[in-house]
Amino acid sequence: KAGVTQTPRYLIKTRGQQVTLSCSPISGHRSVSWYQQTPGQGLQFLFEYFSETQRNKGNFPGRFSGRQFSNSRSEMNVSTLELGDSALYLCASSYGTISYNEQFFGPGTRLTVL
Amino acid sequence: AQKITQTQPGMFVQEKEAVTLDCTYDTSDQSYGLFWYKQPSSGEMIFLIYQGSYDEQNATEGRYSLNFQKARKSANLVISASQLGDSAMYFCAMREGDTGNQFYFGTGTSLTVIP
Numbered sequence: 001k002a003g004v005t006q007t008p009r010y011l012i013k014t015r016g017q018q019v020t021l022s023c024s025p026i027s028g029h030r031s032v033s034w035y036q037q038t039p040g041q042g043l044q045f046l047f048e049y050f051s052e053t054q055r056n057k058g059n060f061p062g063r064f065s066g067r068q069f070s071n072s073r074s075e076m077n078v079s080t081l082e083l084g085d086s087a088l089y090l091c092a093s094s095y096g097t098i099s100y101n102e103q104f105f106g107p108g109t110r111l112t113v114l
Numbered sequence: 115a116q117k118i119t120q121t122q123p124g125m126f127v128q129e130k131e132a133v134t135l136d137c138t139y140d141t142s143d144q145s146y147g148l149f150w151y152k153q154p155s156s157g158e159m160i161f162l163i164y165q166g167s168y169d170e171q172n173a174t175e176g177r178y179s180l181n182f183q184k185a186r187k188s189a190n191l192v193i194s195a196s197q198l199g200d201s202a203m204y205f206c207a208m209r210e211g212d213t214g215n216q217f218y219f220g221t222g223t224s225l226t227v228i229p
Contacts, residue, residue, distance in 0.1 A: 033217065043205065043219045056216040088157055092217075099147035099209045100166050103217055105159035 002027065004093050004106035012112045018079040021109045025072050025093030031055075032074040033103060034066060037088040049074055050097050078111075086113045115140050118206050120220035127196045128228050134181070135191040135223045137206030143167075146210045148189040150180065153203040153222070162204075165189055196227045 005024045013019050025032050033056075034046040045058035049068035066076040072093075078085055088110050092103035119138045127133035139148065150162040165173045165180045173180045181190040193200055206220040 035219075042221045045216055045219075048216055058216075090159060092159070097209075097215065099145050099211055099215070100164065101209070102147075102149055102161050102164050103207075104161055105151075107156075107158045110157070 004091060004104055006089075006091050006106035006109050008109060009107065010110050010112075012114060013081050014114050015081055015083060017081050018077065019081060019111060020075055020077045021089055021091075021111075023074045023076075023091030023093075023106060025074070025091075026104055029093035029095050029104075030072050031094045031097050031101070031103075032068055032072065033092045033094075034074070034076050035090040035092065036060075037090060037108075038086070043090075046076065048097070055097060081113045083113050086111060116220075117141065117218035118208055118220035120206055120223050122223045123221075124224045124226070126226050126228055127193075127200075129198060130195055132192060132194045133196055133225065135193070135204050135206075135225065137189045137191065137220060139187050139189060139206075139208050141187075141208065141210050143210040146208055148180070148182070149207040149209075149217075150178070150189075150191045151205045151207060151219075152200075153205065155202070159205070163191070193225075198227050198229060201225060201227045 031050045033048040036044045048056040052068045068074045088108045090108045092105045094101040094103045146167045148165045152160045163175045177194045179192045203222045205222045
């Protein structure tokens with residue numbers, strides 16, 4: 001079974017631009033979560049989608065948004081990029097959102113904002 | 115209050131020795147899951163082990179075991195016979211409740227295995 005895939009793997013943008021990251025979950029998984037990881041802030045939860053509905057949202061500004069499609073693939077968008085948005089963005093999928101559903105992570109997208 | 119606390123920013127262990135990585139959690143739910151992940155320098159998060167709140171026995175997966183002490187709300191990861199490839203960041207995580215709650219991650223512990 002193929003793992004979680006994320007595209008692109010690396011991205012360089014300039015301040016003010018917007019970016020869209022993509023995540024394809026493991027086949028059969030309906031939950032997709034997004035995380036931002038930086039050396040200073042650690043792993044920060046962005047949002048979680050389940051069956052095309054946003055189930056949970058972290059404490060990020062409205063510039064960060066996401067969506068999930070009927071095939072469970074998910075995208076996250078960051079508008080008006082800031083230098084502080086430079087980070088590793090990790091996507092994780094799970095079968096469901098029950099406490100015993102482990103998450104499996106993709107390789108991440110490393111975003112650099114210049 | 116922090117949901118997951120990992121108090122050891124960095125740990126060192128001699129190759130072939132065992133090491134314990136600490137994790138405490140905070141929840142008022144009766145049903146919850148506890149997880150450990152490994153993140154090598156490559157960046158990918160690797161799922162290691164799971165412990166359910168109702169599980170009476172400690173979880174084990176190969177060289178990994180989870181020392182679950184429910185009353186103390188601790189879920190320590192024990193790695194036996196450490197290998198050089200175990201050098202990585204280790205994250206403890208929790209998901210509460212029966213449905214719909216997010217994962218909470220700790221700040222991680224950096225483990226270095228010394229030859």
